[in-house]
Amino acid sequence: MKRIALIFALALGVQSAACVAETAATDEDGTQEDDLTLATDTKIKNAIVKTTTGLSFMSESDHAFVWVRSSTVATAPANAWFIHKSFSGVTDGDAMADKPLSKLKSETVNFESFAARYAPVVGEDADNFAYHQQMTKVLAMVRTNLKNAVVIRLGRPSGSGLVGAISVYIVGTLPSGKVGGLFTVSVET
Numbered sequence: 001m002k003r004i005a006l007i008f009a010l011a012l013g014v015q016s017a018a019c020v021a022e023t024a025a026t027d028e029d030g031t032q033e034d035d036l037t038l039a040t041d042t043k044i045k046n047a048i049v050k051t052t053t054g055l056s057f058m059s060e061s062d063h064a065f066v067w068v069r070s071s072t073v074a075t076a077p078a079n080a081w082f083i084h085k086s087f088s089g090v091t092d093g094d095a096m097a098d099k100p101l102s103k104l105k106s107e108t109v110n111f112e113s114f115a116a117r118y119a120p121v122v123g124e125d126a127d128n129f130a131y132h133q134q135m136t137k138v139l140a141m142v143r144t145n146l147k148n149a150v151v152i153r154l155g156r157p158s159g160s161g162l163v164g165a166i167s168v169y170i171v172g173t174l175p176s177g178k179v180g181g182l183f184t185v186s187v188e189t
Contacts, residue, residue, distance in 0.1 A: 021110070040175045041069070044145040049180065051138045057168065058131055063096055065138070066183045068169070073177035077148035079107035082179060083169050084154075091154065091167040096155055096185045098164045107162055109151040112164035114170070115139040138182075139170075146172025146181060163188055 049067050056062035070086040084101060091101040098104060118139060120132035142149050149172035155162030166188055171181030 002179040004163070016059055023121055038176070041178070041180065044174060045069070045180065048138070048141045048145060051134070051141045052182065055131075055134050055138065057186060059185075060187040060189060061096065061165075061185075063185040063187075066090070067180070068171070068183045069180040070178045071175065074173060074179045077173060078150055078152065078169075078171045078179045078181075079106060080154070083152050083171070087183070090183050094167070094183075094185060096136065096165050096187070097167045101154060101167065104154040104167070105157040105162060107153045107155075109153060111139075111143070111151055111170075111172075114151040115143070116151065142172065142181060146174065148172050155188075 045067050049065075052065040056064055068087055068090055070082070072086065076082075081108070088101040091097045091104075092099045118132050118135035120129050120136060121136075122129075124132075137163055149170070152171070153162055153166050153167045154169075155166035156164040164187070166186045168184050168186050169181065170184075171179050174180045
């Protein structure tokens with residue numbers, strides 16, 4: 001009987017409740033995302049994460065890149081307030097990062113200015129050149145797939161900058177409206 005009802009509903013172009021339950025995903029905040037949006041977010045995640053394979057963020061102590069995605073839809077481009085609200089568990093759960101996130105000062109860096117620091121320069125050390133080439137690929141993937149990409153750094157204040165094990169969020173808006181991107185730690189003394 002269920003098959004007949006399903007065939008009848010499909011023939012009429014009406015989506016049955018059973019189909020909705022099978023195709024919709026419930027997100028962490030209790031809202032439902034359609035499969036296409038979730039699949040698109042996942043494709044973007046996989047593409048960006050693939051470019052970071054074997055790559056660490058070069059600083060005084062190399063740190064891996066970790067994919068992050070908010071559980072709520074952003075009403076505006078990512079900013080320090082949203083990072084504090086959505087990703088405190090990421091920073092606070094990281095063994096290397098200074099914490100708690102709630103006590104750290106934030107610094108927003110223009111994405112293009114940040115990306116310009118990693119342009120490979122002909123004639124530089126071969127290892128640095130290869131690192132900069134790989135970082136250029138990572139940042140190009142972020143630029144291409146995330147809207148309103150931004151870099152938000154959170155650390156201990158020192159003069160006009162930050163010091164310590166600084167949490168670095170390279171994030172933007174995903175097709176779902178949620179904020180996603182990369183988290184890493186930059187150790188700067």
